[in-house]
Amino acid sequence: MILEEQLLQVKNLNIIFPSPKGDVHAVKNISFSLGKEKIGIVGESGSGKSVTGRSILRLLPPYAKISADKISFKGQDLLSLSEKQMRKIRGREVSMVMQDPKYSLNPVRTVGKQISEAYIVHRKATKQEAKEHTLKMLEAVRIRNPEQVYRLYPHEVSGGMGQRIMIAMMLIPDPSLLIADEPTSALDVTVQLQVLAILDDLVSQRGMGLIFISHDLELVSSFCDRIIIMYGGRIMEVVNAADLHKSTHPYTRGLLNCLPRIEGGNERLSTLVRDDAWLDADFSAPSVTVSG
Amino acid sequence: MVQFLTKKRFKKATTQTLQLIAIVLITFLGLLLITFLIGRVVPIDPVLAVVGDKASSEVYERARIAMGLHLPLWQQFFIYLSSVLRGDLGTSVLTAKPVLDDIFRVFPATMELAFLATLFGVFVGIPLGVLSAVKRGGLLDHISRVVGLLGYSLPIFWLALLALIVFYAKFDLLPGPGRVDIFYEGIVDPITGFMLIDCILARDWEVFRNALSHLIMPATLLGYYSMAYLSRMTRSFMIEQLRQEYILTARVKGVAEWKVIWGHALGNCSIPLITVIALSFGTLLEGSVLTETIFAWPGLGLYLTNSLLNADMNSVLGSTIVVGSIFLAVNLFSDFLYKVMDPRAR
Structure with a gap:
């Protein structure tokens, strides 16, 4: 999958959180772009991957300082949009699935109402039309009894179903880019793959772009086209998923080496080595070229 | 299955309601007990308030017995309790009305x-x-x-x-x-x-x-x-x-x-x-x-x-x-x- 059509272009993104103990530079000079493809962002906790996702939607807390040469979505510069214009982007063009449906769904509204709301916000639709679309969308995320689930409250559904509801809610206005921020980390291993399969199918069917944020390198490499590897707020490297095992970057190698393998022997797993020198090296611009 | 669920839910709601009623009753009883005790503890003679300070000792005594104040405290409480439950809070001395x-x-x-x-x-x-x-x-x-x-x-x-x-x-x-x-x-x-x-x-x-x-x-x-x-x-x-x-x-x-x-x-x-x-x-x-x-x-x-x-x-x-x-x-x-x-x- 080659960049036939640029969806998103990020150039020299910096995110700073001011704090009394000094500024925290959460993201430093990162650049990447994506088309209608699946791109994974992998990194440890605090590497800046979630913050990067949220900055695209401009939904960081108001005290966060975002600066970039460019964050353009379909040619529109997101940083220069007004809050009102930005609301037309959110949900309608770019939306986001978060980690734990237990917290990301409103506890006192029915599932159906919450999904319908996402539709009504962007379409001039009556409640009845929104309901019909919601039921169809629930079916699309493979919920067998949508009429019944429509009336449930979030505490009455399981984690896996909650996340499917979340996906339905985020896809119902038909956005062209979905940011999935650790969408399976809070789920049981057994349902993780189900949810991933649904996400994968829907994204491919609809020809959307996907940014998949995760700390699970193996999962991302089996699922995405390209992988961005982040460390300390910086992009370490960008690799094609197929070439992941050929990567030579010491950090990527470190991440790969600390994973256990079934066919491997019983030798001790290596611990992750971190080198602050990587942070100063300039990986920002050139390495994003994609072969193939 | 659905029937079982509603039955269970109904049962839960009933027990909850019963519990609540029990709590309210106990609280209400406590409220009555405390007001009753306050009424006996305050240094106001209820008999005197009715008969006035110029009444003779016979009149005073008769009023005291009529008001049941010669009985032991626990009996007085039950009399009080039953009259409150009947909606009788006594007569106001000031307005002479219930x-x-x-x-x-x-x-x-x-x-x-x-x-x-x-x-x-x-x-x-x-x-x-x-x-x-x-x-x-x-x-x-x-x-x-x-x-x-x-x-x-x-x-x-x-x-x-x-x-x-x-x-x-x-x-x-x-x-x-x-x-x-x-x-x-x-x-x-x-x-x-x-x-x-x-x-x-x-x-x-x-x-x-x-x-x-x-x-x-x-x-x-x-x-x-x-x-x-x-x-x-x-x-x-x-x-x-x-x-x-x-x-x-x-x-x-x-x-x-x-x-x-x-x-x-x-x-x-x-x-x-x-x-x-x-x-x-x-x-x-x-x-x-x-x-x-x-x-x-x-x-x-x-x-x-x-x-x-x-x-x-x-x-x-x-x-x-x-x-x-x-x-x-x-x-x-x-x-x-x-x-x-x-x-x-x-």
Whole structure:
């Protein structure tokens, strides 16, 4: 999958959180772009991957300082949009699935109402039309009894179903880019793959772009086209998923080496080595070229 | 399966209700016991209050036996208990009428005041709390904090006197004490006892206006306290809710910010707020004693004060029981509403 059509272009993104103990530079000079493809962002906790996702939607807390040469979505510069214009982007063009449906769904509204709301916000639709679309969308995320689930409250559904509801809610206005921020980390291993399969199918069917944020390198490499590897707020490297095992970057190698393998022997797993020198090296611009 | 579920749910609801009723009964019994004991402990001789201090010792003794005061304390309590349960709170020495009749007569005035005060508290306090939570550390937040602090710390009788001096005596913007001006009194039939409702029933708009203008000052003053309390509580509930992730979800969907705040976040606050509103309403019913005294408002508070000053113990204890029962009822009602509103508690 080659960049036939640029969806998103990020150039020299910096995110700073001011704090009394000094500024925290959460993201430093990162650049990447994506088309209608699946791109994974992998990194440890605090590497800046979630913050990067949220900055695209401009939904960081108001005290966060975002600066970039460019964050353009379909040619529109997101940083220069007004809050009102930005609301037309959110949900309608770019939306986001978060980690734990237990917290990301409103506890006192029915599932159906919450999904319908996402539709009504962007379409001039009556409640009845929104309901019909919601039921169809629930079916699309493979919920067998949508009429019944429509009336449930979030505490009455399981984690896996909650996340499917979340996906339905985020896809119902038909956005062209979905940011999935650790969408399976809070789920049981057994349902993780189900949810991933649904996400994968829907994204491919609809020809959307996907940014998949995760700390699970193996999962991302089996699922995405390209992988961005982040460390300390910086992009370490960008690799094609197929070439992941050929990567030579010491950090990527470190991440790969600390994973256990079934066919491997019983030798001790290596611990992750971190080198602050990587942070100063300039990986920002050139390495994003994609072969193939 | 479905049938089994509903059966189970029904059973759960019944046990919960039964538990609640048991708790209420025990609390009510405790309330009666305490009022009874207070009545025996205070250094007021109930016999003397009836027969007067010039009565002979035979008359005194006869009255004492007639009132059952020669019996052991526990027997007295059961006699008291059974008469209260029959709705007999004794006779007021001051008005020579059954205490319950007296209370029915004066209570609507208090209720009217507390209701309007709560309305004021809700419609000013909650928006104030929401706005100061949204713009934390902003000008409005600071103003509402100072206003709230004053509301907590200034004694109401002092504020009430000050308000009377300024708005009534000095500038004559609002009428003084009483429910209506003296020449409007007795025009409207007290059908419900609520002056405003009675005026509407009688279609007497002149008295209605007058009664309303009389209500403004005491209701706002009482409401000021509930507003101070409600705005602080709303603020902290809102700050808590705005931090939750479902708020981020709503923003990701592209929902307008005012809908996120007033719909999603406040919607989740409304459940704990019900309890707070109910409690502050209950507090207003008792807290109106001082306000009613200053505004000569013929409600339960004034009745209680007059009874106390005249050593009319039956009326004092009767009023105490009534206020206590209302507090219980308000709590019960808020528990019930909680169950209806919160899908997780159903």
